[in-house]
Amino acid sequence: MKKKTWIMISVISLVIIMISVSVYREVYAKGPSVETTEMKEEEISSLLMIPGTVKLEEEQIIYPSPEKGELKELLVSEGQEVKKGTVVARLQNPQLDLEMEQYKLSIESANLKINQLDKQLKQLKEKEKSLANQVGKEEAKKQLDPEYQQIEMEKKLANIELKQTNLQKEMMDKRLSDLEIISTIDGVVLSVNKLASSSLEVSMAEPIVHIGKLDNMIAMGLLSEYDTMKVNSGQKVVLRSDAVPDQEWTGEIIKISLLPEQTQTPLQGGSQAVQYPVTTKISGDSKSLKPGFQIIMEIETDKKIAHVLSLNALHDDGEQPYVFIVQDGKASKKNIKTGITSGEKIEIMEGLSKEDKIIIKGPDSLKDGMDVTIK
Known part of the structure; x- marks a missing residue:
């Protein structure tokens, strides 16, 4: 009985071993299954994200x-x-009121003096007529000429004084209007x-x-010296705020300062990080925004048509980015040159062709030269 039992166990074990070997040959002999993709030609743009603050325009x-x-x-x-x-x-300003009163009195005094001198001139002319009847016109004019000169000089000085006082009063009027x-x-x-x-x-x-x-609302942020080379007035901006998580706003860059911010942040090496203020005009309904809100500004840069690939296919060993392609049933490592990144896609500049079957999903142990099977 025991002998039959052992025979039965041996037969079952042998069947299991044969099945396992068959499965192994079917699956692993051909290499692990991988999923592939190809490069696509699409419009791609790089997103520059900088923090900012909402302000009143x-x-x-x-x-x-x-x-x-x-x-x-x-x-x-x-x-x-x-x-x-x-x-x-x-x-x-009580002192200003007092000074104004003083100027008014000075003007009134100067006008009175000028009026008084005009009366003296009138009296002198009457005196000249009376004297001319006695000694003649020329003699009368000659005798009264010094008095004429004195009065004319005093009147001229009084007019200059009046003009100066009026100028001072105009300045005082300006200060009062302030x-x-x-x-x-x-x-x-x-x-x-x-x-x-x-x-x-x-x-x-x-x-x-x-x-x-x-x-009218604007958003103010800071650009690094490197980022100023990629951003220009008129570029579109998308704005988001944690205070209003379910909403976003559009805007347009209206100004990039030519001079850096005066207060700079020191770096570890002792030098300062140069940053340039950038201003974005917010479009549309901005009622839910308030001055002082902290926002993130997404600026679209480097927009172009390019060959793109999913980031899932990309590998990086710290030296150069690379991908695996399927070539003659084997995984082949290809070094590539990348460009800008947009979301889950990256620009491929060199290293691949449109026909390449690029591995996007495969085992973590994938290596150059390994046998693979495309799903």
Whole structure:
């Protein structure tokens, strides 16, 4: 009985071994299965992503001006719409008022003096007529000529003094007009802070009135010196914000600064990272955006038609990128030269042809010269 059992076990084991050998020969003798793809000619573009901040394109921030005067009254309230030229606040300057009164008195005094000299001239002419009847015209003119010269000189000096005072008054009028603060844009009053003028320390940081045009938003970011070579005015931008995750906005670059940002960030080697401000005008409905929002700006660069390949096919040993192609039933390693990357695709510049069967999926142990089977 035991002998039959052992015979049965041996037969079953032999069958299993034969089946295993058959499966091995069927699968592994031909090499592992791989999935292949080919290069495609498509439009590809590189995306440059930089952080930015949403700002108002047009705004007016009015700070206290102790050198001009103290705040007398605020004429607007938060949320109020204002037109360009609207008086939003008035300042007061008692010293300026006093100086203006002094100039007014000086002008009045100069006019009185000129009027008095005109009367003296009139009286002198009457005296000349009377004297001419006695001594003749020439003698009368000769006798009164010194008085004429004296009065004319005094009148000339009085007119110069009046002109100087009027010029000083015009300058004073300009300083007085500066006490009326007007809106320089059409917009909405975003904040009003009367307390900002109560102390000099606070006034350096807190504005009295902040006016902004909410319809026009821009995004400001920084470009490296290398990235400035790839970005130009007019390029399209896609903007996203973590604050509004389900929405995106489009924009257009309107300005790239010619000068770098003044405050630079030091690098590890001690040198500074040179960065250039870039401005994007946001298009469409931007009501859900608010000034100060942090956003990511995606700038499309290097747009062109090129041979592209899925990134899944790419390998990199740290020296040069390469792919495996199927050639005569074997995996063949091909070094390649790549270009720009866009999403899950990369530009292939050298190393492959359109007919190549490029392995996109295969075993991790794939090596050059290994037998493979295409699925």
